[in-house]
Amino acid sequence: MAVGIGIENGGQYNGKMTPFVVFSCMMAAMGGVLFGYDIGISGGVTSMESFLKKFFPEVDRKMKEDKDISNYCKFDSQLLTSFTSSLYLAGLVASFFASSMTKSLGRRPSILFSGVVFIAGAALGGAAMNVYMLILGRVLLGVGVGFANQAVPLYLSEMAPSNYRGAINNGFQFSVGIGALAANLINFGTQKIKSGNGWRISLALAAFPASILTLGALFLPETPNSLIQRGNTHQLVDEMLQRIRGTPNVQSELADLIKASEIAKSIDNPFKNIMRRKYRPQLVMAIAIPFFQQVTGINVIAFYAPVLFRTIGLGESASLFSAIMTGAVGLVTTFISMLVVDKLGRRVLFIAGGLQMFVSQVIVGGLLAALLGDHGAVSKGYGYLLLVLICVYVAGFGWSWGPLGWLVPSEIFPLEIRSAGQSITVATSFVFTFIIAQTFLTMLCHLKAGIFFFFGGWVVVMTVFVYYFLPETKNLPIEKVERVWREHWFWKRIVGEDEEERKVGDFHSSL
Secondary structure, X not given: OOOOOEOOOOOOOOOEOOHHHHHHHHHHOXXXXXXXXXXXXXXXXXXOHHHHHHHOHHHHHHHHOOOOOOHHHOOOOHHHHHHHHHHHHHHHHHHHHXXXXXXXXXXXXXXXXXXXXXXXXXXXXXXXOOHHHHHHHHHHHHHHHHHHHHHHXXXXXXXXXXXXXXXXXXXXXXXXXXXXXXXXXHHHHHOOOOOOOHHHHHHHOOHHHHHHHHHHHOOOOOOHHHHHHOOOOHHHHHHHHHHHHOXXXXXXXXXXXXXXXXXXXXXXXXXXXXXOHHHHHHHHHHHHHHHXXXXXXXXXXXHHHHHHHHHOOOOHHHHHHHHHHHHHHHHHHHHHHHHHHHHHOHHHHHHHHHHHHHHHHHHXXXXXXXXXXXXXXXXXXXXXXXXXXXXXXXXXXXXXXXXXXXXXXXXXXXXXXXHHHHHHHHHHHHHHHHHHHHHHHHHHHHHOOHHHHHHHHHHHHHHHHHHHHOOOOOOOOHHHOOHHHHOOOOHHHHHHHHHHHHHHHHHHHHO
């Protein structure tokens, strides 16, 4: 996949992977670093004793003094989970405002706004004097993440040449992994600060990647798709296409963009329009894929890895170091996914990753049920075995549902419903992220080791769903992806009746 290799086959557009596109997408993908950093940092600070003493003293007392409480229930606190989950509730609300802003003002302003708000949230969290300041800071971070998760995947999919769209878009999840790993490393270091204020540094340092994103967004080009959607001249769009594709021969792609834009302008309410039967497959995927991504159980690891490792008997430092290991595994496997997704396709990675996650979850659940119990402890040897198995699980997620959960929804929507569709995807993700973040510690307390069987069951369901209902989209230009639904064994029955309507529209547009 060398920079500069031409692309022209299979109905694809002319062009190559230019350094301009690489730089723009690297900068935009910093939005993923924000999301990943926040996921990793929240799980780490909630396992720090100094943080628990200041804001959640009841949890600290239960962990140290209550010998009768189950291993699985030591961290069960609604206030503690509110600290983690408040971000996702704020992100849910923000994603709907982000949809309008992304459509009317462009992808770039949404990315810029996300960085500014994230900086404010990081400052408030680092300076928090009480739990209310702490949660307000989390809410601001949630608004930033909501705008970033709306705009960045769209930006990456629209900027990338079709042959490299999977790899470029998977860069978002790769950036999430970088952010999470950086957060785990920082937590591991700040936990050792003797003053007990290490958690402040952890929370405040979220402003660093947000500052890079904010400054970078000032220089990002807007995507051609967004330019033409917002009424810019065809000449301006043509010049931008030539610049990002590295070739003057962009007439085919420009013609498809003009056609998609004319259809989009005829749509007054994209949220109402997406409910039409012709968009039923995209709507189902916009809800099903982010839902399934959350019920893989990955957030059990992402939010609460240090807490979970302390539950099975590892100490505070060992728990944070274990979270670093799982973060590194996720990062490496997401990079592997970037290399192979446009060769092997989306379906192969979804199915293989699902099988890998299921097997590892069942074994982890079985070992915990047999070894830990309510008041026992796992030996060091078994503790490290469990860590290895959890790494196997994280690897399965890292090259399947992690990156593909963002890639596939961002590439399946026609331009006229793209912002609305991405908004539904992000909102669904936040809804179920919030629910799992808010309920996981209680579920862990009641289901105990069965929590892994619960999520393992969902992994089976989602793998079967992908096998039967998700068509392959690799290497298709983004404005031509919709044709896969008309050729799919199931979805063609749903969208088939709109085929005549589409042909009539094509005929009129050609006149």
